[in-house]
Amino acid sequence: MNKEGIAVENDIEVIYRYKYLPFNEGSLKMIADGTLKFTCPLDFNDPFDCMPAFDPKSIESICEIRPDLIKKAGKELGYSPAKRIENKWRFRNNVKTAIASGEFVKSIVRRMGIFCVSRTPCSPLMWSHYADSHKGFVVELRIAMDSPRELIQQIIPSRVEYKKIRPIINWATPDEYELEKYFFTKSEDWSYEQEERTISLDRVAGIYPYSRNDFLCSVIAGTKIEEVNYERLKNEIEKASKVLGKKIQLRKAQLARNAYKIFIPGHLNQDFNGSESNE
Structure with missing residues (x-):
């Protein structure tokens, strides 16, 4: 896997994307029930987001x-x-x-629903902002391009671009492509997120199913997750693995000893698989 979270496995292109979540019942449903939460852009923490x-x-x-x-x-x-x-x-x-x-x-x-993911599971800021100050977890999605097309279309994300200047729309002669592209443009201040997003124009904000069997790959627990929550997370992963008939790996993020970095021992991406000795 390269730094973009893209790999070629058995001649099939595969992308890996990461959803940061706080530990709560709703978040666990992504593992236990195979559901995703799509959010209305008006509820985002960035007031500029999706507002041309x-x-x-x-x-x-x-x-x-x-x-x-x-x-x-x-x-x-x-x-x-x-x-x-x-x-x-x-x-x-x-x-x-x-x-x-x-x-x-x-x-x-108001009629749009957006599901956001990141290209990295190792951003300290993302763990702090979206995973309850490292007490939550990250779900790793593996999206293989040979999966059923109708399933891929429901989840495949597009890259967010980060710019200094807001795109300006000329309402008299709007470019439809540029208008659509605006929903994938944010301030450079948010570039640490390495965000990609799936936008649904026919599904309002809410909870929607996805194929756990095709896309759920592994789960990464935060460095400060409470022990009781870690055991609950482990239990939900074991139950999901049994139902799906495949092993869903559980890993735990760690702090590097000599750098301000998060690393994930055993992760297949070497960029995420550091050790304290080489940080």
């Missing part, structure tokens, strides 16, 4: 240049066709205000 910046001048000409967008925005905002015709100019002004304020975009992203 726009060119203010483009709003002024949007009614003339993009009547299709005005119609779509009106529908999103709950205006009936009769209401749009009856109060044409007021309607247009209201839509322009909704687009400028971000309410139009919010009406769209």
Whole structure:
């Protein structure tokens, strides 16, 4: 496996991705029940995430240049066709205000669900921020490209790009690709996450099944996990292994002795398989 979490195994490309989780009943369901939590972007801890910046001048000409967008925005905002015709100019002004304020975009992203993963299980910040200060665990997903296509499409993530400047949308002549790409762009401040995400445009935020048999690979316990929780985690993994008829490995992250690093003894990726003597 290379640093991107990609390997070739038996001539099949395989990617490995990591979900950081706090220890709780909901998180354990990813192992016990084979479910994933998709989150609404409006609930993310980054207020910029999935909220496009726009060119203010483009709003002024949007009614003339993009009547299709005005119609779509009106529908999103709950205006009936009769209401749009009856109060044409007021309607247009209201839509322009909704687009400028971000309410139009919010009406769209409310129906989106996003599942986020990382390319590394060894980020101290990720363990702190998303795995309850190293007291939680990380689920390792193994996504082989020879898995059933319909299953891969439900879980395969795309890379998030990190930039200094927010992408700016020209509402009068928006590029559909650029608009979609915006949902995969974040500030450089978040680059430590090495994030990839699966976006669902037809499933709102909620809990959805995935194939444990195809994708659940291993679990990594945090360095500060409580003993009782570690035993519970071990028990759930053993039960899942028995049901699936395959061994789900349980490992425990460790602190390097001479560096500010996390390493995972026994992990197949040598970048994660350090030892205290070579840190």
